[in-house]
Structures are given as C-alpha cells and as structure tokens.
Amino acid sequence: MKNSAILILFFTNILLSPTIMNGQDSDQSRMRLGLTASFENNISSETIFFDDVTGFSADYDTSNYRFGLNLEYFFKSKLTINTAINYSNNDFTGTYFCFVCDFAAPPDPEDVNFRFIEVPITMKYYFLPGKFKLFAEAGFNNLFALNNLGYDARKNSYILGLKAGGGVEFSLSQQLALQFKVDFDNSSSRVLKDSDFALESLHIGFGLFKRL
Numbered sequence: 001m002k003n004s005a006i007l008i009l010f011f012t013n014i015l016l017s018p019t020i021m022n023g024q025d026s027d028q029s030r031m032r033l034g035l036t037a038s039f040e041n042n043i044s045s046e047t048i049f050f051d052d053v054t055g056f057s058a059d060y061d062t063s064n065y066r067f068g069l070n071l072e073y074f075f076k077s078k079l080t081i082n083t084a085i086n087y088s089n090n091d092f093t094g095t096y097f098c099f100v101c102d103f104a105a106p107p108d109p110e111d112v113n114f115r116f117i118e119v120p121i122t123m124k125y126y127f128l129p130g131k132f133k134l135f136a137e138a139g140f141n142n143l144f145a146l147n148n149l150g151y152d153a154r155k156n157s158y159i160l161g162l163k164a165g166g167g168v169e170f171s172l173s174q175q176l177a178l179q180f181k182v183d184f185d186n187s188s189s190r191v192l193k194d195s196d197f198a199l200e201s202l203h204i205g206f207g208l209f210k211r212l
Contacts, residue, residue, distance in 0.1 A: 031212045034070035034179075038205020039063070042090045042114075044198065050153040051194045054101075056094035056112065064089050066203060068118070078126045082137070086118040090201060096151060115146040120163060133169040141185055143199075154193040161187045161199070169209075179207045 042060040049055040068086030075081065094112040122139025141161040148155050165183025172178055187199040 029211050030074045032072040032074075032177075032209045033212055034072065034207045034209035035067075036070050036084070036086075036179075036205060036207035037067040038065065038181075038183075038203040040066050040088060040090065041202045041204075042092060042200070043202055044090075044200045048094070048149075048153075048192075048197050049195045050149075050151060050192060053099040054152045055097055055195070056092075056149070057097055058112075059093040059095075059109070062091050062093065064091055066118070066205070070207060070209070072124070072209065080124045080126075082120070082122045082124055082139070084118070084120055086120070088116050088118055088201075090114040090116070090199065094149075112149060113147050114149070116159075117144040117146060118142065119144070122163065126169070131171045133171075134166070135169060135179075135181075136164075136166045137181070137183065138164040140188075143187070149192075156190055156193055158189075159187050159191055159199070160189040161185050165203075175211045177209045179209060181205060181207070 042062075042064060044058070044060070046058050046060070047055060048058050066086050066088035068084050070082060070084040072080045072082045091114050092112055093109050095109045096107040119142040120139060121142075122137050124135050124137040127134040127136070139162075141163045143159040143161055145155050145157050145159065163183055163185045165181055167179055167181030169177050169179045181204075183203050185199070185201045185203070191197050191199050
C-alpha cells in the first residue's frame with residue numbers, strides 16, 4: 001500500500017504541474033483512443049490458500065487473455081497519462097485441498113474462472129522521435145472481481161494492483177499508430193479476504209491507437 005500511495009502522489013503532482021499542462025502544442029490533439037488485446041500468463045503461486053487449511057493447487061497451463069478500450073492524454077509529446085476499461089481472465093485448473101478433511105476419494109481437478117474488470121491508471125514516456133518509438137509505462141491497476149472461486153474462498157470485490165511495462169510504437173499515419181507491449185501486473189492488496197495470495201501476471205499484446 002505504501003508504494004501505491006507514492007504513485008498516487010506522483011500522479012497528483014504531474015496533473016497539477018502548470019509546466020507540463022502548458023507544454024503541449026495547442027494545434028495538436030492531446031487525446032488518443034485505442035483498442036488493445038493481449039495474451040495473459042498467470043505466474044502466481046501454484047498454491048492458493050483460502051484460509052489456513054483449505055485452498056487450491058493451481059495449474060496455470062491455460063490460454064488466457066485481456067482486451068479493452070484505452071484512453072491516452074498527452075501532457076507533452078513524450079509524456080502521457082493513460083486509463084482503460086479492460087476485461088481479463090486468469091482462469092486455471094484447480095484441485096481442492098483440505099488439511100483437516102477426510103476425503104473418501106481425492107478431489108478431481110476442475111476448471112476455475114478467475115475474471116476481472118480492470119481500470120488502470122498509468123504514466124507512459126516515449127523515448128524516440130519519428131515513426132518508431134520506444135516507451136516505458138508504470139502505474140497502478142484497479143481490479144473488480146467478476147466471480148468467486150467457490151468452496152471456502154472469500155474473494156475481495158476490489159483489488160489494488162501495480163503494473164509496469166514497455167514496448168514499441170509504429171506510426172501508420174499522423175492519426176493512427178500500432179503498439180506492441182509487454183507488461184507485468186502484481187496485486188498489492190489482498191485478493192482473498194483470509195489469505196495472503198498475490199495475483200501476478202505477465203501480458204504480451206498489441207494495440208491500435210487513433211488521435212482524436
């Protein structure tokens with residue numbers, strides 16, 4: 001939570017800085033709208049405790065994805081603030097365990113839905129001029145749970161996460177640009193009410209952006 005508070009203070013200083021707000025050329029649109037999609041690799045712990053004695057043994061060998069609508073605002077030609085509305089899944093195959101239960105037969109593996117609506121807020125910096133640009137991005141992610149895990153798991157409806165990544169952009173025209181990016185997400189608040197389980201995921205994807 002301390003890291004999240006530092007990020008929030010950083011974004012507030014950026015937004016209130018008159019130097020940055022006045023630095024953008026007035027004859028150029030400051031906003032871009034984008035559609036993005038990515039493959040999602042869940043790299044969380046393979047043991048998901050619901051409490052002290054129950055949980056899932058997780059197998060993350062499942063094809064997952066994230067897609068959404070992005071909005072980018074330029075403070076300067078190289079510095080932007082970004083937000084989005086994304087749908088993501090982190091589905092996995094889970095085998096229920098209980099240290100104090102006496103099962104007549106071992107539980108069978110089952111498909112587990114682990115899905116969210118994500119609303120990230122990030123800062124992005126572009127390094128190179130011209131048609132090809134490298135960029136770095138960092139910020140925090142607001143996750144809203146869409147389902148429960150079942151059994152004894154008590155999932156928080158809201159989770160705060162941190163994210164960082166980078167990529168490359170290719171300008172197709174003055175209005176259109178194509179991006180390829182990699183980013184890492186990590187939950188900083190509890191995913192489950194009675195467990196310290198942290199959600200971690202790696203994304204590789206692309207996006208098409210149009211200046212408004």
